[in-house]
Amino acid sequence: MATLTGLSALWFALIGLLWAGYFFLEGFDFGVGMVSPLVSRDDTDRRLCMNAVGPVWDGNEVWLLVAGGATFAAFPLWYASLFSGAYLALFLVLMALIVRGVSFEFRGKFQDRRWRRVWDVANFAGSLVAALVWGVAFTNFAHGLPLSRAGYTGGLFGLLNPLALVGGLAAVCIFAFHGSVFLALKTSGELRQRARRTARTAGLAAVVLLAATLVGVAAGGRPWAGVSGALPGVTPLLMAVVAAVLLAAAVLLIVRSREGLAFVATGAAILLAVGAVWSLMYPMAIPASSGAVVPGVPGITIGLAASHPYTLTVMTIVAGIFTPIVLLYQGWTYWVFRRRLVRPLDVPAPVQATGGH
């Protein structure tokens, strides 16, 4: 079972695609949550921000659950070592997703200002913490983790090393950028203008931080580069550089009010950044910066972690049939809600708003 097969490589790639899809989609949800306090002037603005992602955020989050489930099924050892190893980090993400998730449904239930304030903070903080921890996690994947026979045992603070924190901030800024571009694309009037200005700032920060992370990861080297199957270093490097260039291009595009193209660029940058991490890790599920679980192997290989070919075949058939259907109806949702949100006519600009149900 410890050999690398085509099926396990396929599932490694598919799980990478699930993460990439997750960050592309929930990335702008997080971004909207994070920039909402910056671009909103009153309650109606905040409601417009929430409603911009309202019909889709829940479906977007499922990409994470499927990535988790697919990892469990296709690479049990990966699922088990990663999530028990990064115990408190994952716990933080789960808490963030809980308070953020209920904030959508709960916020509008009372007119009370303090009540709404609580859920605004929950939505903001949940988005921020989740974005930060995911960024930290993926930077650690790219750099490799210090492993021992028991797997990763460095705890939460072992993950929060300086390089990973830079990567975490990069993720925060990339998602904030992606989210404000999305807001600029989905709203109108002054809110749209403010979203565009915020996008510019967040975008510049994102480019700088992504470049810094890239340099840090490259400087760290890749102890598993010699393992059979590892891709040449130029592949992830090229993907990461193109991602940074696309982010820079998106800043220019948003300055020129080309919101649609800017969104395509930020989205593509996110997909490529995940692609870079994944191609850097390959063929490791959990790459080691030092130490080993199996003596002599710098990390947990996907071959070691993979399920039996029969399980992978069943999963491949199910995924082959149902993934296109999911993409079709999720895509249709975006088509149904393609129009821009406008400030309700009965609500004059900056005034205490009505509404909610």
Place this chain on the structure above:
Amino acid sequence: MTLDLARWQFAIVTVFHFFFVPMTIGLGVMVAVMQTLALVRKDETWDRLSRFFGRIFLISLAVGVVTGIVLEFQFGLNWSAYSVFVGNIFGAPLAIEGLLAFFLESTFIGLWVFGRERLSPRLHLATIWMVSVGTILSALFILAANAWMQHPVGYTVEDGQAVLTDFGAVLGNSTLWASFVHTVVAAIATGGALVLGISIWRAHRASDDVERDAFRRGAAFTCGVVLVAVILVAVSGDIQARLMDVQQPMKMAAAEALYNTQNGASFSLLTIGNLSGQPVFQIRVPHLLSLIADLSWNGQVLGINQMQAAESARYGAGNYTPVLWLTYWSFRAMVGAGVLMILLGAWGVWLGWRKRLVQSRWFVRAALAGIALPIIANASGWIFTEAGRQPWIVYGLMQTAKGVSTVSAADVGGTTAAFVLVYSILAVLAAVLVVRAAHHPLDRVDEPSGPGEAPAAPRLVY
């Protein structure tokens, strides 16, 4: 220490999630049926009721969804040795649940909530049915995973891992289909009991005829739903008991705290004193346990002592007896609440038939209290089936103590405390919001608008 804390954490996050899951499945079906009646019969009353209960459905769904995220990762967090052992088999239905069920419910719920003006009435109706199908599919796949833990099929063990050999067997597991039917009809009873309780209370206190009439119709309809659903719960539960008698005889014995193998075993309704076999006081129904387990008057039911000896001989020395007070009382809480629900449903149907459904003050009180019955039954049933499998995490293959992660007790304890805190707050908020929604006036029905006349900009919902 880590093991005990991990057990507590899993029990807490699972049972809390399971307060909301059957409610969401059941309310989803109820709301979908109401909206269907509204469209098919062109009846405003059902439309109003579907919007009214849709609000409560969304609160339940929101809490169910966020607490469900935790469970997707709970196995990796606290049960990593288990995850490695079963991932080949257990992971597949979990992944498929995400792909087939979660995407369906989470995507179409957005369309249902935000799409009222953008979709045609038929298409909008289809979206709530899609959500409902999603929630039911979710139950199917997670129960497929759980049924495998109760009664493993379609596998071999290779290099310390359970390896899938027959996926059809996993999906065709008799344990799965019995528990799937049991869970889904219990969920419908749960949603039905909530709709019944709130409707009858609102009809009773309504100040205008429109409201009174609408809620009376809602209540009359759900009396029948609850009655039929709970009878099906009993029937499917009975099928489960007979499977359990063959597949997990220890669980059957533990349900009754039956120490020694008996022919024509009786069933105790309650026990005062301890469960050591010498009670202070007991009420017993002769032969009932044999009937439940074996469908025969004098059928043999294996006792705890005999099973303990048999499992020790088979799996090596050890304690193979579940925690008896937990299995005994959770089983009684489940069955007792179920019996009360049958009585409640039958009372309601009888009152409805006599055209006195809304008049009886006592029935209003009973129906309001009845909202809690299925919630108690669901939680007890889940606790019973999981606690009754102990000490096994996968029956006959792996013990729970062997499945736990190597994480520090402090981490598990701290996160458990945080889950308790956050979930308690969620529970209070959800309860407050449901009570508030139950007081909400019935909506006036908007003019139906086709997609052609849809407003230019989407409505703000949140």
